[in-house]
Amino acid sequence: MVRLHFDVLTLFPEMFTGFLSSSIVKKAHEKGIVSTSVVDFREFSTDKHRTVDDTPYGGGSGMVLKPEPLFRAVEHLLQDEPERPPIILMTPQGERFTQKKAEALAEHRRLILICGHYEGYDERIRQHLATDEISIGDFVLTGGELPAMVVMDSVIRLLPGVLGNESSAKDDSFSTGLLEYPQYTRPAEFRGWKVPEVLLSGHHQNIERWRRQEALRRTWERRPDLLRTARLTEEDRAFLRKLEEGSGE
Numbered sequence: 001m002v003r004l005h006f007d008v009l010t011l012f013p014e015m016f017t018g019f020l021s022s023s024i025v026k027k028a029h030e031k032g033i034v035s036t037s038v039v040d041f042r043e044f045s046t047d048k049h050r051t052v053d054d055t056p057y058g059g060g061s062g063m064v065l066k067p068e069p070l071f072r073a074v075e076h077l078l079q080d081e082p083e084r085p086p087i088i089l090m091t092p093q094g095e096r097f098t099q100k101k102a103e104a105l106a107e108h109r110r111l112i113l114i115c116g117h118y119e120g121y122d123e124r125i126r127q128h129l130a131t132d133e134i135s136i137g138d139f140v141l142t143g144g145e146l147p148a149m150v151v152m153d154s155v156i157r158l159l160p161g162v163l164g165n166e167s168s169a170k171d172d173s174f175s176t177g178l179l180e181y182p183q184y185t186r187p188a189e190f191r192g193w194k195v196p197e198v199l200l201s202g203h204h205q206n207i208e209r210w211r212r213q214e215a216l217r218r219t220w221e222r223r224p225d226l227l228r229t230a231r232l233t234e235e236d237r238a239f240l241r242k243l244e245e246g247s248g249e
């Protein structure tokens with residue numbers, strides 16, 4: 001049985017073709033873990049010109065997405081669904097998307113993603129149709145398609161069976177509350193730059209300690225804000241104190 005189904009409501013379904021037919025996302029669909037319906041909500045407009053937007057009441061520039069097509073599209077999708085899944089509006093005004101939110105969304109069986117375009121949405125869509133609003137960052141894009149793909153990609157890779165190695169999502173940046181430790185691969189020396197000795201030692205305990213400390217160091221240097229909420233051991237705290245004192249080299 002499919003573990004998670006996405007319904008993506010968009011006016012530009014072709015934007016999803018490359019995304020859904022490449023790499024890990026494609027494999028997740030092939031394995032039957034994920035399924036996706038990309039729905040052109042223009043199909044649900046109520047007039048013969050298939051209008052989906054209109055000028056804003058009160059004047060001003062740009063076009064606003066009308067409520068009817070989106071309400072009708074969602075109601076059509078949910079006609080046989082006993083429980084209402086999250087109906088997520090992609091908008092720069094939404095809650096900032098994080099790994100934590102991706103983990104929460106990955107618990108659901110179905111997600112509906114609404115991609116806006118033009119100047120924005122009629123406010124009644126926000127108030128009476130959407131259950132969640134997500135922003136992928138403090139910048140404005142032309143449409144919600146890329147944000148929807150960002151959300152889908154980050155959620156899909158968390159589903160059991162999607163990544164070959166179950167542990168590879170576990171160590172990712174943010175999953176542990178810290179940024180990930182530095183990674184190296186062959187060759188052991190490249191243009192005179194050597195891979196840290198400990199990684200070649202085969203000593204698993206030392207490697208684990210080194211990785212933990214480098215993750216702490218990297219987070220301390222780049223995103224100290226994350227340390228406030230990360231799960232830290234006494235040993236971690238002692239290492240961070242050393243960094244503060246300038247002796248964590």
Ligand SMILES: C[S@@+](CC[C@H](N)C(=O)[O-])C[C@H]1O[C@@H](n2cnc3c(N)ncnc32)[C@H](O)[C@@H]1O
Binds near residue numbers: 093136
């Ligand atoms: C040009 S934007 C509209 C911005 C709108 N006038 C505002 O200030 O909130 C068009 C659409 O792109 C999407 N979008 C743009 N930036 C986004 C972001 N940072 N996160 C999520 N969606 C975004 C939304 O679906 C939005 O409705």
